[in-house]
Amino acid sequence: MSAGTVAQPVTASTAVTGAAPAPARRRRRIRWTMVMPVAFALLLLALWEGTVRLFGLPPYILPAPSVFLQVLVARHEAILHMAGQTAQATLMGFIIGVGVGVVLGGVIGSSRAVYRMVYPALIGFHTIPSVALIPLFVIWFGVGPHISVLTAVVVCFFPVVVVVATAIATASPELDDVLRSLGATRADVLFKVAFPRALPQFFGSIKLAITGAFIGTIVAETVAANSGIGYVMVVATNNMDGALAFAALTVLAFMGVGLYAASLLLEKRLTGWAYRGR
Amino acid sequence: MEENSPPRSFVEFDRVTLTYGEGETATPALDETSLRIAEGEFVAVVGPSGCGKSSLLKLVSGLLRASSGNVVVAAQEVTAPIKIVGMAFQNPNLLPWRTTLRNVLLPAEIVQPHRAKFRRDKAPYVERARRLLLTVGLDGFETKLPWQLSGGMQQRASLCRALMHEPSLLLLDEPFGALDAFTREELWAVLQTLWMHKHFTVILVTHDLREALFLSDTIYVMSARPGRILLRKRFDLPRPRTLASTYEPKFVDALAELRGYIAEARTLVPISE
Numbered sequence: 355m356s357a358g359t360v361a362q363p364v365t366a367s368t369a370v371t372g373a374a375p376a377p378a379r380r381r382r383r384i385r386w387t388m389v390m391p392v393a394f395a396l397l398l399l400a401l402w403e404g405t406v407r408l409f410g411l412p413p414y415i416l417p418a419p420s421v422f423l424q425v426l427v428a429r430h431e432a433i434l435h436m437a438g439q440t441a442q443a444t445l446m447g448f449i450i451g452v453g454v455g456v457v458l459g460g461v462i463g464s465s466r467a468v469y470r471m472v473y474p475a476l477i478g479f480h481t482i483p484s485v486a487l488i489p490l491f492v493i494w495f496g497v498g499p500h501i502s503v504l505t506a507v508v509v510c511f512f513p514v515v516v517v518v519a520t521a522i523a524t525a526s527p528e529l530d531d532v533l534r535s536l537g538a539t540r541a542d543v544l545f546k547v548a549f550p551r552a553l554p555q556f557f558g559s560i561k562l563a564i565t566g567a568f569i570g571t572i573v574a575e576t577v578a579a580n581s582g583i584g585y586v587m588v589v590a591t592n593n594m595d596g597a598l599a600f601a602a603l604t605v606l607a608f609m610g611v612g613l614y615a616a617s618l619l620l621e622k623r624l625t626g627w628a629y630r631g632r
Numbered sequence: 633m634e635e636n637s638p639p640r641s642f643v644e645f646d647r648v649t650l651t652y653g654e655g656e657t658a659t660p661a662l663d664e665t666s667l668r669i670a671e672g673e674f675v676a677v678v679g680p681s682g683c684g685k686s687s688l689l690k691l692v693s694g695l696l697r698a699s700s701g702n703v704v705v706a707a708q709e710v711t712a713p714i715k716i717v718g719m720a721f722q723n724p725n726l727l728p729w730r731t732t733l734r735n736v737l738l739p740a741e742i743v744q745p746h747r748a749k750f751r752r753d754k755a756p757y758v759e760r761a762r763r764l765l766l767t768v769g770l771d772g773f774e775t776k777l778p779w780q781l782s783g784g785m786q787q788r789a790s791l792c793r794a795l796m797h798e799p800s801l802l803l804l805d806e807p808f809g810a811l812d813a814f815t816r817e818e819l820w821a822v823l824q825t826l827w828m829h830k831h832f833t834v835i836l837v838t839h840d841l842r843e844a845l846f847l848s849d850t851i852y853v854m855s856a857r858p859g860r861i862l863l864r865k866r867f868d869l870p871r872p873r874t875l876a877s878t879y880e881p882k883f884v885d886a887l888a889e890l891r892g893y894i895a896e897a898r899t900l901v902p903i904s905e
Contacts, residue, residue, distance in 0.1 A: 528725045535693050535719040536742045536797070537712075546741070550729045627729040630779050 414594040422600035429601070433586065437605040440571055440582040443499050444609070447506020448567035452560065454507065455514025462515065463522025464544060476515065484508045485573050492578045502574040502582060509570035510563035517559035521552030554628040557621040564613050568606065641668035642833050643692055643801070648701035650687050660858035661687045664701070667852065667861060671800075672831045676844035677852045678894075684859025685837040689803045692835060693717045705801065715743045718799035718832075722806040724786035726778040732789050733774035736761040739797040746797050757796075764792040768822050784815035788822065795826065802827075804836040808843065817875055820846050824872060841890055845883065846873055853894055863893050 399419045405411075406418040413421055426433060462469050462476075484505055491501050522544070529547045538546070575584025583602045590599035650662035662684040669675050677685050690696040691703050694713040703710040705717075718739070726735045740750040740757045750757050765771055768788040778786055787807060794802060804823075808816040824847060827834060838844050844851050845867060853863040867886050869877070877883055 528721065528723055529727065531695060531721070532719070532725050532727075532738075532793075533742065534713050535695055535717060535803075536739050537715040538742045542742055546738070547727065550727070553729070625729075627777050627779070630777075 414596040417597040417600050422597045422604065425597040426601035426604055429598070433602055433605055436582055436586050436602070437609065439499060440575065440584065440606070441609055443502035443582065444506055444567045444571040447503045447570060448510055448563060450503070451507040451510035451567060452514050452563055455511040455559070455563070456518055458511070459515040459518025460522060460544065463519035464540070464548070469519065469523060480512045484570060488574055488577045497578050499579060499581065501578045502571040505574035506567040506570035510566035513559040513562035513566065514556070517555050518552055521555045522548045526551060554625045557617065557625060560617050561614065564610065564617060568610055572606070642671040642673070642706060643669040643835070644704040646702040646704070648691060648698045648703055650684070650691060650696065651699045662691070663858040663860040665859070665861055667864070669833060669835065671833055673850060674827060674834045674836070674848045675850045675852065676836045676838060676848035677854060678838055678841060678844050679854030679859065680839065680856050683854045683856050685854060686805050688859065689805050689835060689837055692801070693719055693803055716800045717803055718794035718797065718801070719803045720790045720794040720805070720807045722809045724778070724783070724790040726786055726789055728778050731775050731777060732765065732770060732781065733758070733761055735778070735789055736764060736792045736796055738793055743797040761792065761796060764795060765789070767826065768792055784811050784819065787811060787819065791823065791826070800832050802832050802834045804834065806838055809838070816843070821874070823847060828872060841887060842878060845869070845887055845890060846878060851890065865890070865893065
């Protein structure tokens with residue numbers, strides 16, 4: 355804390371604006387962050403293509419990118435239709451799972467008694483592989499896309515609960531005192547301090563939840579559905595059609611990256627304060 | 633309730649004690665304390681660190697409840713956090729995800745009746761927050777986040793926040809303790825201006841005797857833990873006080889006198905168990 359910069363607001367102002375990066379440099383950095391991941395993915399595909407050609411691997415073991423991308427283009431209508439089913443189930447499961455996770459995490463995190471009572475049960479429940487529950491779900495609710503949604507919820511709510519509960523439970527007595535001295539209610543403290551403070555960690559858990567939701571949906575589709583990317587995988591592997599399987603997986607990978615990018619965008623907007631302009 | 637007490641007291645401690653913990657581990661923080669602070673008075677409480685000064689403030693604000701005795705503020709017994717209080721702490725404690733302006737507006741979102749009014753019409757409150765920021769020299773920083781401000785600027789914003797809901801009682805817990813000497817003295821002047829403008833009641837906790845003398849009219853000296861009030865002294869130096877006036881004989885004499893009292897008071901504390 356240097357005294358000189360504080361002495362006059364004017365000098366302090368120049369100090370602050372001087373710290374911000376030049377707009378041109380920032381734009382260039384954004385362009386690089388877009389180009390680099392794409393270049394890396396293309397490099398991987400090229401390596402893959404080379405390996406398959408070099409060793410002459412048959413498509414049912416490992417199809418070359420050129421082969422399965424061709425299949426993807428040729429049968430895009432059917433594959434995209436199935437991908438749509440998967441996307442719908444995953445998104446629905448993800449949204450419900452995160453919602454359940456936030457509410458449950460908020461409740462568990464704001465009360466020590468509930469925390470102690472519920473946490474062991476939660477860990478116990480999560481130790482059961484959710485895949486093992488799918489047959490049970492089918493017995494209870496019948497076959498259909500709702501099984502995918504349910505499995506996605508079960509897989510993806512857990513990281514959100516754990517992270518939100520921990521973030522809420524870790525105290526910030528000074529900030530709480532500021533609000534309490536104003537006569538704030540517990541709900542005020544929760545919504546104005548605890549939740550905003552938990553946001554950066556929350557977005558960390560969101561990234562785990564995204565992959566979890568996809569895993570839940572796909573696994574459920576392979577076991578208990580006749581639509582979706584998971585179903586395509588089963589059919590393709592049963593027919594030794596490696597190219598179709600990888601074509602379907604390509605779409606899946608794009609959906610995953612898409613959802614990840616969306617969450618990243620939201621994170622940047624909402625938690626920029628935690629990264630201090632970095 | 634006592635209508636026969638001649639100077640109307642705004643804050644009143646009647647044989648208040650405070651003990652942290654229970655049973656064997658109980659540590660007394662505040663020994664039996666009685667005091668009266670008049671409306672509009674600027675009071676400073678000085679004493680060594682850990683003497684229960686902060687506890688005293690928390691008792692006034694209702695953040696803590698007395699173990700015994702009564703705390704009365706504005707003719708009401710304090711049993712829970714009270715809303716006529718504005719508080720600023722040693723750490724600015726700004727919410728890191730809020731801009732300066734939105735940090736200052738926080739009390740308007742919480743304290744009634746502002747809460748309801750603020751929800752209906754934010755404009756007058758935004759206007760008031762901007763004016764407050766202007767008086768402490770933070771205009772132009774409304775949209776900055778706390779990490780973009782220096783320590784002194786954060787503390788200015790914290791002062792604005794404490795005054796946002798026009799509290800009639802301002803509680804300051806070593807608000808300038810973590811600042812460098814230049815910034816600190818500058819903020820003394822800022823605070824004096826704010827106070828001379830509105831004449832709210834202030835209780836300032838500090839261990840800086842010059843700060844206490846510069847800002848307040850009445851000084852309480854507290855002993856080491858468990859805290860006890862050893863002395864109450866009114867100094868009434870002319871206002872507005874400036875940095876120059878801290879070198880005037882009146883101020884220097886008062887400071888020497890105060891130091892004398894503290895030295896004297898210290899020897900009064902029984903050392904043997």
